[in-house]
Amino acid sequence: MNIFTEQTILTVSRLTGLVKDLLEDNFCQVWVEGELSNLAQPSSGHLYFTLKDSGAMLRCVMFRSSVKVLRFKLNEGMALIVRGRLSVYDQRGEYQLLVEYAEPKGLGALQAAFIQMKERLAGEGLFAAEHKRPLPAIPQRVTVVTSATGAAIHDILNVLGRRHAGVELLLYPVRVQGVEAADEIAAALDDLNRLQAADVIIVGRGGGSLEDLWAFNEEAVARSIFRSVIPVISAVGHETDWTISDFVADLRAPTPSAAAELVTVARKELRESVAALEHRLYQSTRAWLQLRQRYLEGLQRALHDPLQLLGYQAQRLDDLSTRLASGLRNLLTRRREQLARSEQRLGSLHPALQISRFRQQVQNLSEQIQYRTLQQLDYCGRTLGEETARLNALSPLQTMARGFAVVERCKDGMIVRSTAEIEVGSQIRLRLHQGTARCLVEEL
Structure with missing residues (x-):
């Protein structure tokens, strides 16, 4: 038996709407604390994240209008306290918290924003001492x-x-x-x-x-x-x-x-500074005047006896003249010595002397060439004789002179070294030391 009547059967949309109205009417202003996770910020500018604790999770949405007034940056794992109202996202049938305000737990939102801003700008070097400008005095x-x-x-x-x-x-x-x-x-x-x-x-x-x-x-x-x-x-x-x-x-x-x-x-400090500067100026001016006065007194003493001053200058002129004459004599002596050495070097380089030395060198070289040529010819003659003797010792003509003969076949001129190369009736030629003889083989 069906216990539901037609009047109690609800569509999904209707039921979701009732739940949404119930939540929004009864939880229109709630404070929730938890750990932030699953943070996402699409191009729309809205923030989507989850608040969780050890026992549950709550989906949260912060619309762009609320994000703009957020003083600090949300980070994963941050402990947050948020204020908002509960609602239902119809398309998924999920309830969520529409966050209007947020601050870190244990730390106000402004204080958190201050710390984040300070760390970021310090990292960029805005607080560095090298950028500080001095104040004018x-x-x-x-x-x-x-x-x-x-x-x-x-x-x-x-x-x-x-x-x-x-x-x-x-x-x-x-x-x-x-x-x-x-x-x-x-x-x-x-x-x-x-x-x-x-x-x-x-x-x-x-x-x-x-x-x-x-x-x-x-x-x-x-x-x-x-x-x-x-x-x-x-x-x-x-x-x-x-x-x-x-x-x-x-x-x-x-x-x-x-x-x-x-x-x-301060006026008093300024007057004291001006007075100190005035005193320093007075002391400096007085010291300069005293120095110039001593200089003038020295000039006056020097001009007290002009003849004596001229005598000193004449004595100094004589000394300089003596030193100049001595210097000129020494210079001329050095120049004469240099000239003599140069003439000696030029004499050794006279063309006639050079030609004579070259002729002597040519004669010496000619005699050396003649002597070495005769030595070489004598050596070559001796070597030729020795080689000729060795060749004669190995010559077949010398062997034939001792009674030997060279046997050749008449038909092809081949030298006969063995009886196997001829046969009875073969014609052979005997090459003797003097002349040749043609023979007929009758017996082997």
């Missing part, structure tokens, strides 16, 4: 980038009026709190650099919460300070407040009043 024009109605500008005016009334002070009014404050501060710094409207720039404001001071932690302000060619002093909040601008600036002042102290010289 006595700046003539100081420009303050701050609120026109804040306490900072009044504190700076008080200090400048008390310490050094001659400095020119300019105010570039900007908002120092709120969404648009960072862009205004960055634009002001860029304008001042473009116009070269200051010797030193003070950028800052009075104290407040981390959120109040946040404009000075924005990346736009940090990069504008970094590219400034005019030295920048960051004076934000109180002594215990630190912002990103403090790390990037050429100098950090704990308060706006302290910044004014750093860029000005």
